[in-house]
Amino acid sequence: MSQVEWDSLEEAEDRPFNRTYMKRMLGYLRPHVRTLSIVAVIVVANMLLSLSEPVLIRYAIDKGMLEKNVSVIHVVGLSLLGIRLVSWGFGFFQIRLVNYTGQRILYGLRQQLFDHLQALSFRFFDGRPAGKIMSRITNDTNAIGELINGGLITLLMEFTHLIGIVVILLYWDWKLALMAFTVLPFLYLLVARFRPRIESAWSRSRKTMSAINGNVNETIQGVRVIQAFSREEANNERFRGINTTNKKAFMRAVSLEVMVWPLVELIGMLGTCLVVWYGSSRVIDGDLSVGFIVAFINYLWRFWGPLSALSKVYSQLLSAMASAERIFEILDTEPEIKDRPGARELPPIRGRVAFENVSFRYQPDKADVLHGLKVEVKPGQRVALVGPTGSGKSTIVNLIMRFYDPTSGRVTIDGTDLKDVTLSSLRSQMGIVLQDSFIFSGTIEENLLYGKKDATREDMLRAAKSVRVDEFVSRFPDGYATQVEERGSKLSIGQRQLLAFGRVLLADPKILILDEATSSVDTETEQHIQDALNTLLVGRTAFIIAHRLSTIRDADLILVIRDGRIAESGNHDELLRQGGTYANLYHNQFAMQESLALRAAGS
Numbered sequence: 052m053s054q055v056e057w058d059s060l061e062e063a064e065d066r067p068f069n070r071t072y073m074k075r076m077l078g079y080l081r082p083h084v085r086t087l088s089i090v091a092v093i094v095v096a097n098m099l100l101s102l103s104e105p106v107l108i109r110y111a112i113d114k115g116m117l118e119k120n121v122s123v124i125h126v127v128g129l130s131l132l133g134i135r136l137v138s139w140g141f142g143f144f145q146i147r148l149v150n151y152t153g154q155r156i157l158y159g160l161r162q163q164l165f166d167h168l169q170a171l172s173f174r175f176f177d178g179r180p181a182g183k184i185m186s187r188i189t190n191d192t193n194a195i196g197e198l199i200n201g202g203l204i205t206l207l208m209e210f211t212h213l214i215g216i217v218v219i220l221l222y223w224d225w226k227l228a229l230m231a232f233t234v235l236p237f238l239y240l241l242v243a244r245f246r247p248r249i250e251s252a253w254s255r256s257r258k259t260m261s262a263i264n265g266n267v268n269e270t271i272q273g274v275r276v277i278q279a280f281s282r283e284e285a286n287n288e289r290f291r292g293i294n295t296t297n298k299k300a301f302m303r304a305v306s307l308e309v310m311v312w313p314l315v316e317l318i319g320m321l322g323t324c325l326v327v328w329y330g331s332s333r334v335i336d337g338d339l340s341v342g343f344i345v346a347f348i349n350y351l352w353r354f355w356g357p358l359s360a361l362s363k364v365y366s367q368l369l370s371a372m373a374s375a376e377r378i379f380e381i382l383d384t385e386p387e388i389k390d391r392p393g394a395r396e397l398p399p400i401r402g403r404v405a406f407e408n409v410s411f412r413y414q415p416d417k418a419d420v421l422h423g424l425k426v427e428v429k430p431g432q433r434v435a436l437v438g439p440t441g442s443g444k445s446t447i448v449n450l451i452m453r454f455y456d457p458t459s460g461r462v463t464i465d466g467t468d469l470k471d472v473t474l475s476s477l478r479s480q481m482g483i484v485l486q487d488s489f490i491f492s493g494t495i496e497e498n499l500l501y502g503k504k505d506a507t508r509e510d511m512l513r514a515a516k517s518v519r520v521d522e523f524v525s526r527f528p529d530g531y532a533t534q535v536e537e538r539g540s541k542l543s544i545g546q547r548q549l550l551a552f553g554r555v556l557l558a559d560p561k562i563l564i565l566d567e568a569t570s571s572v573d574t575e576t577e578q579h580i581q582d583a584l585n586t587l588l589v590g591r592t593a594f595i596i597a598h599r600l601s602t603i604r605d606a607d608l609i610l611v612i613r614d615g616r617i618a619e620s621g622n623h624d625e626l627l628r629q630g631g632t633y634a635n636l637y638h639n640q641f642a643m644q645e646s647l648a649l650r651a652a653g654s
């Protein structure tokens with residue numbers, strides 16, 4: 052089973068009713084108490100109106116039909132019509148108010164989740180698939196919304212109805228009422244037996260739905276790889292599996308429901324039959340009037356409805372509770388990396404970066420990835436990080452950006468521990484360009500201004516020109532206003548790289564981190580990128596996860612990383628003279644790159 056399927060089946064486990072979550076969820080209603088009180092008044096008024104209908108019918112039969120008084124029938128008829136009209140008006144306001152409040156609560160919850168998500172540290176995202184997180188913001192908030200919009204009102208309405216009916220029936224004729232209620236234990240047994248099954252079937256249906264979402268999300272993200280490997284059929288097979296499970300779970304839930312709810316009605320009917328049988332004999336005896344018995348039965352019909360509705364709301368409540376649990380899990384996750392109390396602003400950076408005996412592991416129960424790193428980089432130095440895959444190069448730059456904190460030791464800038472300064476003052480002076488430059492949907496101009504909203508148009512054009520963005524932008528009919536799709540999918544890899552350079556150049560960071568793209572671009576673009584890079588690096592301390600020989604050779608300091616340690620350090624010539632790992636790497640890998648480059652230049 053894939054991660055996505057496993058996660059969604061595992062975690063959506065519905066838990067039994069949880070009072071703490073319920074209380075916390077009700078906390079979201081607190082700011083809307085006034086509106087909800089109005090709703091409650093409307094609900095009670097509607098309940099009273101609705102419960103007055105059988106009384107009017109009783110009156111119409113006993114005083115109108117049996118005593119042949121037509122004017123009573125006219126009055127009752129008009130009254131019933133009036134009641135329905137007023138109920139309709141009340142219902143309209145009630146639904147509007149509830150939906151309005153529900154939407155405001157959902158809006159706030161979604162916003163709160165979104166804000167919180169952005170503040171969470173990398174470690175949180177490391178362990179969770181994106182599809183799962185997305186489903187929390189959409190599906191789980193919706194489940195809570197449905198509860199507020201539909202469930203809570205049903206609960207309030209049906210509950211008040213039920214109480215009202217029981218009171219009236221007992222008050223009218225307690226013997227007849229108790230006779231009708233003798234079927235209640237059977238109803239209870241039936242519901243108690245089948246409800247858990249229905250709930251678990253619905254729960255399975257929801258879980259498999261979440262697996263479907265995860266699967267679709269993964270497929271969209273990975274569609275290029277899927278098509279490249281012609282995995283469509285195998286993927287379809289996997290999707291068909293989840294889809295079938297979902298269909299079966301849904302069908303099982305529905306079949307149970309269509310079996311149980313008519314049974315509930317049947318048992319209710321039994322209670323009504325008892326009343327008809329016993330009540331009619333009392334009507335014949337002249338003990339009860341016809342209008343009375345008709346009204347009594349009418350109330351009984353209204354009694355079974357709320358009972359099944361309430362039972363369904365309970366399922367809805369459990370499902371919302373599971374959603375609430377997942378939402379609260381996110382909201383309760385404290386960002387690991389945050390400003391410590393009393394953190395100060397980092398003054399303008401000069402650019403000295405030091406690792407003081409830094410060790411780091413990604414998970415507490417896993418082995419160290421970096422071991423006692425010690426290195427000092429002077430302001431303005433260009434540092435190349437080289438080493439085999441998985442050796443720890445990206446981890447080092449993650450620590451400089453303070454995406455993670457070291458497990459032990461300190462990372463300092465100009466002698467200040469990164470943990471002592473505010474994140475915003477640190478990151479606003481740092482820039483990062485990753486291999487796969489993330490371009491946001493919007494215009495090219497918006498993407499360039501991403502790190503410096505207040506830059507003037509002249510600044511923007513200058514930056515774009517110096518990293519050669521203007522050359523390709525000028526070929527677009529809309530120029531800088533050209534819309535680039537999500538992730539910049541309309542741009543070539545080289546163009547995306549240049550745009551990312553422009554974005555970071557405009558932000559003018561003092562420390563720059565760069566993960567050099569490994570993907571091959573044509574020699575001309577390569578040259579453009581090299582030129583742009585040289586412009587970008589002037590006057591900044593730079594850490595480059597380098598793959599190109601030219602970048603490495605130009606570096607002031609090369610750090611060769613092996614198994615989370617600095618195996619060698621020095622400049623190109625020094626390291627070649629040492630004849631160690633770097634020299635080997637150079638002769639085996641980079642020398643070939645160089646001869647290829649020379650050949651390309653000569654051809």
Ligand SMILES: Nc1ncnc2c1ncn2[C@@H]1O[C@H](COP(=O)(O)OP(=O)(O)OP(=O)(O)O)[C@@H](O)[C@H]1O
Nearest residue numbers: 177413414420438439440441442443444445446447
């Ligand atoms: N988020 C993570 N959670 C757990 N382990 C991780 C995480 N990221 C990286 N690692 C592990 O840490 C080690 C160092 O990874 P890192 O990404 O720093 O290597 P790298 O030198 O940058 O590799 P590459 O050149 O392939 O990008 C690897 O063993 C990797 O499996």
